[in-house]
Amino acid sequence: MMDLTSLSPIVNFALLLGALLLWLFVPLIPAMMELIRPRDAAPLNAVGNDAGRLTFFADSFTQRATQEGLLGTMVPPRLSDGTLVRCHSKGKPIAESRKPITEVVVLMDGEPLPENTVLESECLARLTMRGSAGVTYRALLGQRDVLLGRNSTILRWVHARGILEAEEGTCLLGRATADRSIMLATNVSFDRLEAGVVRVSGEEPFETPVMPTGAYMRFVPEQSVSMGPSYWRVTGDLIIPAGAALVGSVIATGSIVVREGARVTGSMKAHREIRIQAGTVVVGSCAARGRIAIEAGSRVSGPIISEEAIVIESAIVGAAGKMTTVTAPIVRLMPGATVYGAVMAADSGLTVASS
Structure with a gap:
């Protein structure tokens, strides 16, 4: 056995440092092995800046509006910080102007603003609001329903206490949220949406019935490696046959295709693409490095995450x-696309008539 007392202090220190580094490195060995020879889908970077409570700004402005008396009988001419307040109503409307309006605007009734008005500060709609075409809002809070006219623009956020509707050509930059639902026409661009239900108008989605797994032909991936009970890893592409049921979670180093009328009870991850064909039921989540396509008549109960793009036809998510x-x-929603929850596009979100 080596006598450590006979070694120089420098050697002793080097040995101690080496042992410490080795001890710190041991927990990283599985991650290094996964990096060299990946067995699972890599961590997805699609969420990023989209995390957080989307109604934060709307909630903050609601609190401020209440404290400043903007919801009271007598609206003050200015806020406590000196910001001017301007009211708009049928009896005293804001006149059409080419100059942007810098004051906080309070819509006292349902009288629309003049077309192509530009609001550089917050806007509060106290009643149901039907917006005119081409209006630009910095931020908009609707105490009831909000209907944005054609070619309107939201620069930062919009929130409706009831229903939020956006007509064709509307641009929803930042956050668009509603307590009840969001209904979008085609050719509406967006960044982040959240409501009890988000839907694209123009078609009603066909709700594929969710039958028990016993009603399907049982399917187990061939040439797969078992990673645990009902958990498989497939090298290359995976095709789940039409009318079959996969009970469990699966990872594929290639692409995954779920044929018509099949069912998956579990989560799917693909290093390439995922395609869920018509009439499919997925009780779980979908994650892919490549494109994810959800065809008409399908249902997916869990999150859908892609590092590239997601296209949802007339299908139901959540x-x-x-x-x-x-x-x-990139997110593309087609007529009939229905999402219960949030839709977030880091680069480009758009409702389209066809893919």
Whole structure:
């Protein structure tokens, strides 16, 4: 046995430092092995800046509006910090002007603002609001329902205490939220949406019935590696046959295709793409490095996350009372697309008539 007392202090220190570094490195060995030879889908970077409570700014402005008396009988001419307040009503409307309005605007009734008005400060709609075409809002809070006219623009956030509707050509930058629902026409661009239900108008989604797994042909991936009970890893692509049921979670180093009328009870991860064909039921989540396509008539109960793009046709994601999330750099929603929860597009969100 080596006599440590015979070694120089420098050597002793080097040995102690080496032992300490080795002890710190041991917990990182699984991560290094996963990096060299990945067995699972890598961590997705699609969420990023989209995390957090989307109604934060709306809640803050609601509190401020209440404290400043903007919801009272007599609206003050200015706020406590000196910001001017301007009221708009049928009896005393704001005149059409090419200059932006810098005051906080309070809509006292349902009288629309002049078309192409530009509001550089917050706007409070005390009653149901029907917006005119081409109006630009910095931020908008609706105490009831809010209908944004054609080609309107939200620069920071909009929140409706009831229903939020956006007509064709509307641009929803920042956060668009509603207590009840969001209804979007086609050709509406967006960043982040959240409501009890988000839907694209123009078509009613077909709600594929959710049958018990016993009603399907049981399917187990061939040439797969078992990672645990009902948990498989597939090298290459995976195709789940039409009318079959996969009970468990699966990871594929290639792409995953779920054929028509199949069912998956569990989560799916793919290093490439995921395609869920018509009439499919997925009771779980979907995550992929590549594109995820959800075809018409399908149902997915859990989150859908892609590092590239997500396209949802006339399909249902989530369920009433079971909110979920759709997030990717690029999101395309087609008529009938229905999401219970949040839809977040880091780079480009758009409602389209067809893919």
